[in-house]
Amino acid sequence: MTVISIWAGLDVRTVGDMSEITRQLPLFHIPSVPLNWETLMIILPYSFPLALVGILESLMTAAILDEMTDTRSNKNTEVKGQGIANIITGFFGGMAGCAMIGQSVINVKSGGRGRLSTLVAGIFLLFLILVLGDVVKQIPMAALVGVMVMVSIGTFNWQSIRDLRKIPVGDAVVMITTVIIVVATHDLAKGVISGVILSRSYLAGGWPACMHLLR
Template structure:
C-alpha cells in the first residue's frame, strides 16, 4: 500500500506539479467555454473542473489522466438547461454519477477490451478536429496582435523542447506571453472576456427541484446519455493514456471514480464531466506520470 502510494503520488513531484500547472492554465478557458455552451454561469464549469479533477485524482483508476467539465457533456445538457434551468442540470448530474457508479460496480470497464484500435484512432482524431475548430473563432478576424501571439506561441511550443526540457514549453509560452501582454498591452482577447469569474469557493447545495416521478421522467434520459458518453470518453481516454505511457490502469475503478466525482460535483454546484483526451495528452507530454499532476491541475 505504501509503495503504491509513493509510486502514484510521490514519483518526480517537480515534473508532475509543473505538468499540472500547464493543464490548469489550459483548462480554465475550456471550462468557461463549456459552461457557455451548456447555457450556465461560467462558475458552474469551473466548480465542476475543480471538484472532478481533485476527486478523480484520488478515486480514479488511471494516474496522470485529467477529468473535468467537458464539451461532450455540455452539448448533451443544453436542451435541459434551456427548458428547465440549472437546478435540473444539477439533479441530472447527481443521477448521472449514480448510474456511472452502478456501472462501475457491475464491472462495465471490462468491455473496453472489445473496442478496436481503429475506433480509438477515430475517436482521438475527431476530438482533435473539434478542438481545432473551437479555436478558430479565437484566432481569426480579431487583430494582427492575435496572429503574432499565436505564431510566437507555436514557435515556443515546438522549438524550445529541442533545446530546453526542464520546464514544459506550453508553460513557458503562457508565462512569457502573458507577461508581455501585461507589460506592453495588445489588442487580444483574454480569458476574462469569455465570462465573469467569481472569487468564491463552491458550497454544498441540494438541487432545488420537486422530488417527484415527473422530475425523474425529465432528467433520466439526459442522465443516461451523460453517464454513457462520459464513461465511453473516460475509458477510451484511459486506454489511450495506457498506450502512451506503456502502463495499465483499472477501468472499473475509473468508472466508479467518475461516478463518485460527478455526484460530488452535483452537490457542489458543478455540471457533469468526464476524462479529457486533449488535456490528458498535454499532461502526459509534459512529463506527468502520477496522480499529483491531476490533483495539482484541479487545485
C-alpha cells in the same frame, strides 16, 4: 507589446465577455427540486447521453494512456470514481465531467505519470480562478482557440492516417460514420450512440453484405 496593442484596438471577445468568473469557493447546497418520477423524466434525456459520452471518453482516455505508458488501469475503478465525483460535484453547483484526452496526453508526454500531476493541475486551476480571476477575464477567446488547436495537433495520432488501410473495414466504417454524424449534428452524444449501435450491429453480423461490397 505589438500584440497587446492589436488586441486593444480590435473588438476581441475575452473570457470575461463570455461569462462571469466567481472568485470564491463553491458552497454545499441541496437542489430544491422534487425527487419524483416527473423530475427524473425531465433530466433523463440529458443525463443519460451525458453519462454515456463521459464514460466512453474516460475509457478511451484510459486505453490510450495505458498504451502510451505500457501499463494497465482498472476501468471499473475509473467509472465508479467518475460517477461518485460527478454526484458530489452537483451538490456544489458544478458540472459533470470526465477524463480529458487532450490534457491527459499532453500531461503524459510532458513526463506526468502519477496522481501528483493531476493534483497540481487542479490546484493551479483553482489558483487561477481565486487569485488571478481578473487576469483570466482578459484572456482573448481567440488565444484559447489557438491553444486548443495546438492541443488537437499534439494529441492526434497521425500514424493512424497511414495505417487506415490496415484497419478492418467494419472498424473504419464505424469510425468514419461516427465522425460524420458528430460534425453534421454538432452533437457528440448522437455520434457516439450511432457508432455504438453500428458497431454492435456489425459484430452481430447485421451487415455482412455491405462488407463484401466495400471489399
